[in-house]
C-alpha cells in the first residue's frame with residue numbers, strides 16, 4: 001500500500017492501514033462498541049459546553065475520504081470545555097462517516113446498533129502549541145461524536161452542509177463555507193459516554209478523549225442519499241461513490257467507558 005493512498009477499499013482499507021501506520025494496531029484504538037452493561041456511570045463527569053463563533057467557519061471540502069468543514073483555529077475562537085476535559089479545546093474541523101445504505105455507516109456501535117452516519121467535531125488542546133503537537137499527547141484532542149439516525153423529522157440544520165454537496169462533488173473540490181454555527185447540530189440532550197481512544201483514520205494517533213452523545217440527531221433518507229452522491233475520485237475520473245468510509249470496531253483492551261448519565 002503506497003503511503004498516500006489509504007482508503008476504504010479492499011486493497012487499501014482498514015485491514016491494511018497498519019502496514020504503513022503501525023499505530024493502527026495499538027492498544028487504544030477507535031471506534032469501539034459501547035455496551036450499556038459495561039459502562040460505568042461517573043457522577044464526577046460534569047456537563048460539557050461549546051462556545052462556537054460562526055465567523056470561524058472557513059471552507060467545506062471533499063478529500064476523497066470524507067466531507068470536511070474547516071474552522072479557523074489560530075486562537076481560542078470556537079472552543080469546547082467541561083465534561084471530561086481540562087481547559088478549553090479549539091474546534092479545528094468537522095467531518096462525517098457514512099454507509100452505502102441507511103442501516104449502517106456509524107463507526108461507534110451502541111449495544112449492537114449501527115446508525116446511518118457519525119459526525120465528528122475535532123478539537124485540540126492549545127497547551128501543546130499546535131495541532132501537530134497535540135496529536136502526540138494523550139490529552140491532545142477531544143472529539144464530539146454525534147450519531148445520525150434516519151427518521152421522520154430530519155434535522156433542518158444539516159441542510160447547510162448538504163446544499164454545498166453539489167459544489168464539492170469530486171475529490172479535491174473545496175468551497176467557501178462561512179457564517180456557520182456548528183452547535184446547531186447538537187441534539188437536545190447533552191448526555192454522553194467518554195473513553196480514551198484514537199483517530200479512526202491513519203495514522204490513528206491515540207490522543208483522543210471521545211465524547212459520544214447519547215441522543216442521535218435525525219436526518220432523512222433523502223439527506224443520506226445526497227451525501228452518497230459525493231465521489232471519491234477526481235473531476236476527470238469515472239465517478240466512484242464516496243460511501244462506507246467507516247472503520248470497523250477495534251478491540252476494547254480493558255478500557256472503561258464512562259457515562260455522564262444513569
Ligand SMILES: [Zn+2]
Nearest residue numbers: 095097120200
Ligand atoms: Zn472521524
